[in-house]
Amino acid sequence: MSEVMELVKFRVTKEASPKAIAEGSRELTDWARGQPGFVSRVLVGPDERGTYTDIVRWKSMEAAKAAADVMPTVDSLKGFMTLLDMTSVEMAHVPVVNGS
Numbered sequence: 001m002s003e004v005m006e007l008v009k010f011r012v013t014k015e016a017s018p019k020a021i022a023e024g025s026r027e028l029t030d031w032a033r034g035q036p037g038f039v040s041r042v043l044v045g046p047d048e049r050g051t052y053t054d055i056v057r058w059k060s061m062e063a064a065k066a067a068a069d070v071m072p073t074v075d076s077l078k079g080f081m082t083l084l085d086m087t088s089v090e091m092a093h094v095p096v097v098n099g100s
Contacts, residue, residue: 002095002096003057003058003059003060003095003096004058004059004061004063004095005055005058005093005094005095005096006054006058006068006091006092007054007092007094008054008089008090008092009051009052009053009054009088009090010051010052010084010085010088010089010090011049011050011052011088012046012050012052012084013085016084020079021052021080024077024080024083025043025054025080027076027079028041028054028077028080029041031076031077032056032067035063035066035070036066037058037059037060037066038057038058038059038063038067039057039058039059040056040057042055043055051088057096061093061095064093065093068093
C-alpha cells in the first residue's frame, strides 16, 4: 500500500476574500483530519496566475478517493466550495515515490 498525494489546483471567484479562503481552508483541514487515511494537508497560493494548490497526503489511493467522493456532499464545506471557480479545478491522485 503506497501513500498518495492529492493535488488540487484551482482559482477562486472574484468575491472570495483572503480571509474567507483561509477560514474555509481551516474547515476543510478539520474535516479531512477526521477521514480514514488522512496524513496531512497544506494549501499554497495564489501563484502569479492566481492559482492555489491544495496538497493532501493520504495513506492509500482508496482513502484519497473515498474522501474526494464524499467531500462535495459535506454541508460544512459548501461555503468553501462556493469560493472556488469550479471551471478551473484540476485534481490528481499521485502515488508517493519517496518522502518523509
